[in-house]
Amino acid sequence: MKGAAITEKGLLELLDGFIKTKVLIGAYHLDLFTRCAEPRPRAALLAELGAPERAATILVNACVALGLLVEEEGRLATPPSIAPFLVRGGERPFRTTTYLLDYYDEVYRALVDFESLVESDGASSTFKLRDYFKDDVSEVKPEVAAEYSTYMEATMGKIVEVVLGAFSFAGHRRLLDLCGNTGTFCAAVVAATPGLEGAFLDVPACVAIGEAELGERPELAGRVRGIAGDLFAPTLPEGFDVITMCRSAMDWGDERMGPIYAKIREALPAGGRFLIIERMLPEEVLPEALSLYLRSVYFLAKSQTTRYRTPSQHVALLRQAGFTEIEVIEPPRAPYELFQSMKIIAATRT
Numbered sequence: 001m002k003g004a005a006i007t008e009k010g011l012l013e014l015l016d017g018f019i020k021t022k023v024l025i026g027a028y029h030l031d032l033f034t035r036c037a038e039p040r041p042r043a044a045l046l047a048e049l050g051a052p053e054r055a056a057t058i059l060v061n062a063c064v065a066l067g068l069l070v071e072e073e074g075r076l077a078t079p080p081s082i083a084p085f086l087v088r089g090g091e092r093p094f095r096t097t098t099y100l101l102d103y104y105d106e107v108y109r110a111l112v113d114f115e116s117l118v119e120s121d122g123a124s125s126t127f128k129l130r131d132y133f134k135d136d137v138s139e140v141k142p143e144v145a146a147e148y149s150t151y152m153e154a155t156m157g158k159i160v161e162v163v164l165g166a167f168s169f170a171g172h173r174r175l176l177d178l179c180g181n182t183g184t185f186c187a188a189v190v191a192a193t194p195g196l197e198g199a200f201l202d203v204p205a206c207v208a209i210g211e212a213e214l215g216e217r218p219e220l221a222g223r224v225r226g227i228a229g230d231l232f233a234p235t236l237p238e239g240f241d242v243i244t245m246c247r248s249a250m251d252w253g254d255e256r257m258g259p260i261y262a263k264i265r266e267a268l269p270a271g272g273r274f275l276i277i278e279r280m281l282p283e284e285v286l287p288e289a290l291s292l293y294l295r296s297v298y299f300l301a302k303s304q305t306t307r308y309r310t311p312s313q314h315v316a317l318l319r320q321a322g323f324t325e326i327e328v329i330e331p332p333r334a335p336y337e338l339f340q341s342m343k344i345i346a347a348t349r350t
C-alpha cells in the first residue's frame, strides 16, 4: 500500500480546509490586511469593518489564529512575511499569489456542486475561463486572452530558466513554440541562444498581444515572430528543427494530442526535436505529489479535457505517433513553488 492512511484527526482537518480558505479570501476582499498594514487597535478595526460586532470578531479571531494577522497589546497587524501579497495599494509588482487569491475564489465557486462536476466530467462547470477554448480560435476575445495570459507570462521566466539549465537549444536553428501564448517562452529561449530564431503559434488574440510586446524589444527584431493560428489546423508551419509545447499538451485528451504529436513529427526534419514541458504525474500515486492531484481537481472546473499525464503516458503517445528516440529529462529543481514535478520529454525525429 502506498502512502499512510489518514487518521480521524486528519479527516477533521480536511473538513476545515474550505473554512481556512474562505477566511483568507474573505478577509482579503474585506481589506483586513490593508487596514492592518500598520498596527491598528482591535476596536478601531472592528468598528471600521462596518459588519456586526459578532461577525467581525469571528473573522478577525480566525485570522489571528491562522497567523494571517498578529496581535500585540490590543493592536492587529498584517505580518511582514505576507504583507507583500495581501496589502493593496500603490504601484505593486504583479504577484502570482495575489492573482491566485481571486482566481481560486472563482474556482471554489465553480466547485460548489462538486458531485455534478465529477458526474458530468466537468461539463456542468460554471468557471469563467472554461469558455476560453474555442473550436474557432479567432473567437477568443482580446480581453479574455489578456487576462488568461497575465499569469502565464508572469511565471514563464522561472520556467525558462530551469528549461535552459536542463536542455541546450544550441544545436538548433529554428524554434517553433506551439501554444506559445504571447511569445514569452520563445523570446527568452531565443535571447539566450545565439544563432537561434523562433516563432510562437497561438490563437490570434494572444499573438496580437505578443507582437505588441515584441515591438518594445528591438534586440529581438527579425529573430522572433508570432504566428496566429490553430494547433488543430491540418498542417503545422514547416522549416523548424525544434518544436516545443509548454504547459499545453495537458489541455487535451489523447484522441486529440496523439494526432498532434504525429503532425509534429511530420513537420520536423531528421534530427529535429520535439519537447513537451509540463508538470507530470508520478508513475504511481505518491502522497508527496499531493499538489498535482489537487491541481487536477481544479481541472474538473477548468475544462472537460485537461489532465496531467505520467511521463510514460506521454512516451506511449509519442511512440504511437512514430517517435522512437525519446528521453525523459528530470530538471534539477522546480521552477517555482506551485510548479513542482515539471519534466521535459525530448523526442527526436530519426
Ligand SMILES: C[S@@+](CC[C@H](N)C(=O)[O-])C[C@H]1O[C@@H](n2cnc3c(N)ncnc32)[C@H](O)[C@@H]1O
Residues within 6 Å of the ligand: 133, 134, 137, 152, 153, 156, 178, 179, 180, 181, 182, 185, 201, 202, 203, 206, 229, 230, 231, 232, 245, 246, 247, 248, 251
Ligand atoms: C496553458 S496555456 C500555456 C501557454 C504557454 N505555453 C505557457 O506555458 O505559458 C495554453 C495556451 O494554448 C493556447 N491555445 C488554446 N487553444 C489553441 C489552439 N487551438 N491553437 C493554438 N493555441 C491554442 C492558449 O491561447 C494558451 O496560450
